[in-house]
Amino acid sequence: MLHIKCPHCGMRSQNEFSYGGDATVKRPELGKEISDQEWNDFVYNRKSLRGKHWELWQHISGCRQWIKVERDTASHEIFKTLKADQEIS
Amino acid sequence: MQKYSVFNLIKNAFSNHENWDLAWKDPTPKKEYDVVIIGGGGHGLATAYYLAKEHNITNVAIIEKGWIGGGNVGRNTTIIRSNYMHDDNALFSEFGMDLWRKMSQDLNYNVMFSPRGIINLAHSDAQMNVYARRGNSMRLNGIDAILLNRDQVKEIIPMADFSDNVRFPIFGGLMQPSAGTARHDAVAWGYARQADSMGVDIIQNCEVTGFDVSGGKIKGVRTSRGDIKVKKIGLCVAGSTNILAEKLNMRLPIETHLLQACVSEPVKPILDRVVTFGAGHFYISQSDKGEMVMGGDLDGYNSYAQRGNLPTLQHVLTEGIAMMPFLSKLKMLRTWGGIMDMSMDGSPIIDKTHIEGLYLNCGWCYGGFKATPASGWTFAHTIAQDRVHELNAGYNLNRFNTGHLLDEKGLGTKTWIS
Numbered sequence: 001m002l003h004i005k006c007p008h009c010g011m012r013s014q015n016e017f018s019y020g021g022d023a024t025v026k027r028p029e030l031g032k033e034i035s036d037q038e039w040n041d042f043v044y045n046r047k048s049l050r051g052k053h054w055e056l057w058q059h060i061s062g063c064r065q066w067i068k069v070e071r072d073t074a075s076h077e078i079f080k081t082l083k084a085d086q087e088i089s
Numbered sequence: 090m091q092k093y094s095v096f097n098l099i100k101n102a103f104s105n106h107e108n109w110d111l112a113w114k115d116p117t118p119k120k121e122y123d124v125v126i127i128g129g130g131g132h133g134l135a136t137a138y139y140l141a142k143e144h145n146i147t148n149v150a151i152i153e154k155g156w157i158g159g160g161n162v163g164r165n166t167t168i169i170r171s172n173y174m175h176d177d178n179a180l181f182s183e184f185g186m187d188l189w190r191k192m193s194q195d196l197n198y199n200v201m202f203s204p205r206g207i208i209n210l211a212h213s214d215a216q217m218n219v220y221a222r223r224g225n226s227m228r229l230n231g232i233d234a235i236l237l238n239r240d241q242v243k244e245i246i247p248m249a250d251f252s253d254n255v256r257f258p259i260f261g262g263l264m265q266p267s268a269g270t271a272r273h274d275a276v277a278w279g280y281a282r283q284a285d286s287m288g289v290d291i292i293q294n295c296e297v298t299g300f301d302v303s304g305g306k307i308k309g310v311r312t313s314r315g316d317i318k319v320k321k322i323g324l325c326v327a328g329s330t331n332i333l334a335e336k337l338n339m340r341l342p343i344e345t346h347l348l349q350a351c352v353s354e355p356v357k358p359i360l361d362r363v364v365t366f367g368a369g370h371f372y373i374s375q376s377d378k379g380e381m382v383m384g385g386d387l388d389g390y391n392s393y394a395q396r397g398n399l400p401t402l403q404h405v406l407t408e409g410i411a412m413m414p415f416l417s418k419l420k421m422l423r424t425w426g427g428i429m430d431m432s433m434d435g436s437p438i439i440d441k442t443h444i445e446g447l448y449l450n451c452g453w454c455y456g457g458f459k460a461t462p463a464s465g466w467t468f469a470h471t472i473a474q475d476r477v478h479e480l481n482a483g484y485n486l487n488r489f490n491t492g493h494l495l496d497e498k499g500l501g502t503k504t505w506i507s
Contacts, residue, residue: 001400015400019390019505021344036490043502044342044433044489048331050393073345074393 002076007083008063020056022046023068024088050074054088090286093197112278113285118292121318122150124472125310127297127333128325129153131162131273131458132450134280135465136323136472137289138196143466144473147288150319152312154296154329158277161327164427165458166350166372166384168363170207170268171232174223175497177483178436179230184480185463186232186267192462198279200271201377207268207363208242210249210412212257216367220263227265235264246364249413257368257411270363270374276461299336300447307446323448323472328393328428330451337444342433342489343452344504347388349397349405349426353419355379364412371408373416380422383409387429389505397426429454431504434488436495439468439481448472449486454504 002014028034028042053073058066066084071077082088091097091110101109124140126133129151140146151157169189171182192200211217217236224234238261243251249259285291292314300322301309309318326333328345355378363374371385385405388398402424410417432438432452437460439450450468453460467481477485483495500506 001398014398021503021505022391040342040490041340045340046331046342046344047335047340048344048391050332050345053391055391071390073391076392076394076398 002071002078004057004069004078005081006059006062006065007067007081008065009059012059012062016059016061017057018060020058020066022048023054023056052079056084090282112282113291116290116292118150118152118295118312118314118317119290122290123148123319124321124323125149125317125319126151126323126325127310128160128327128329129157129281129291129293130160130325130327131158131277131280131461132327132453132464132468133323133325134158134277134284134291135461136325136450136468137284137465138280138287139466139469140473141284141287141289143469146473149284149288150290150292150317151284152295152297152310153291153293156293157281157291158274161427161429161457162273162277162461164350164425165273166374166382167270167273167458168207168268168372168374169202169271169459170265170363171459172207172209172223172227172234172263172265172268173497174226175495176230177495178497179227179232181463181467181480181484182459183230183232184466185460188462188466189271192271192276192279196279196283198275198282200275200279202269202271204267204269205362205374206264206266207365208237208245208262208264209365210242210262210367211260212368213260217260220261224263233265233267235266237262237264245362246360246413248359248415249364250411255411257366262367268363273458276458280465297333297336302337302444305443305445307444321446321448321472323450323468325450325468327430327451327453327457330430337447339442341438341449341451341486344391344431344433345393346390346429346431346505347392347394347397347426348384348386348429348455349388349402349424350382350384351402351406351424352376352380352382352422353416354422356381356419359415366408366412368411369408371405371412373409373413381416381419385409387431387505388426393428395426395428397424429457433502433504434494434496435498435500435504437464437484438486439464439471439484440477440486441471441475442486
């Protein structure tokens, strides 16, 4: 079982969280001319990295905040967690 | 190639079965091939077989990082079905059903195809309506479908929970009598043996490290056992698709997720169908050895681990016990996981790519095993003729650009939701 350190609540079990996918995907800017390819990349295309992966989780049975988690997709080791509004460095 | 037959079985008994030919060779990679298939799983082996058999292309290598049949073709729950509503899925799968029925004779290898029927249980009136609609679509496409009421289901699977006061009462179900199971390892080995006998090189323990692409064309592939010159490459690597796509600077509508399965201790025959729970995601059948073979949801987050996590297993088995309470008395024998190439609309991709000579076969989600023969057949056609067959035309990559998605389940792009 994964143990995720929520930046708001501390270390909690995986059971309290729900997954939200790749945290590095950014919605194209509003009001800008967007090509089909850019939309396609935003909506569908994913790198799905093997290794370190920044992803969104929601602490759904806790504080209900969205957070960012850096996890290894092969070993499941968790390196770092951030609040949703903190930039990935 | 030595034919497998009763006569040969008796003949070899006299020499204590010590003189059987090897089922396939262990060749050193040549410098050049006409076609290289990356991935020695069910789909890759089937593709090589149909390239040789249907298109007479035999200067072919299958490159496999581990050993053949060690990935998802050896890790699935062996279910074979074509109970789809959308035409593209239904016609493709039903074409595959024909290949399944002939497979043991075709490959001279007993794949133990057992058309025992699949029942999708319904737990509400609304779900019965949905199943009636799906069943009608199936029948219009020439696939057998029967809508069962509660009493009819009870007659077939009396061990399911038909008591009062259950959270998800069984209202009925949709049955495809011609669906069933097969022995998954035999499928991989049968295709491998026949492909090898027709001249295909099966190269195991050989990892792809890069590609030679110039002028938008495939020129070769670099491997841990040397460089190979080739003009056509078929990518059949399921959960590893994104890893190889990255080497080609491609981004695909695929995420790799983990799916678990498990078997109980063997018990006496009790269940002679494949049954799926309609109020969650759980499916079950009984193997010839007596084990209850079960599976369900993805673990729910990107994973390349090939091993599962207990919360999901507990969740899935809770659904199983709700459907068939006797399961709670069984001991678990084994659990395992495989990595799925989850596409963004739940349907696969068998297509050409923007790189000339690079062909893509991925995105099989939960349904890769049953598609093995049809996938191999259509992918071989796509590679040999350099154009898609009408059976896999709907499985094109461009649908994500144009919006013509093949969203059988209507789940959208969140592949981890089930």
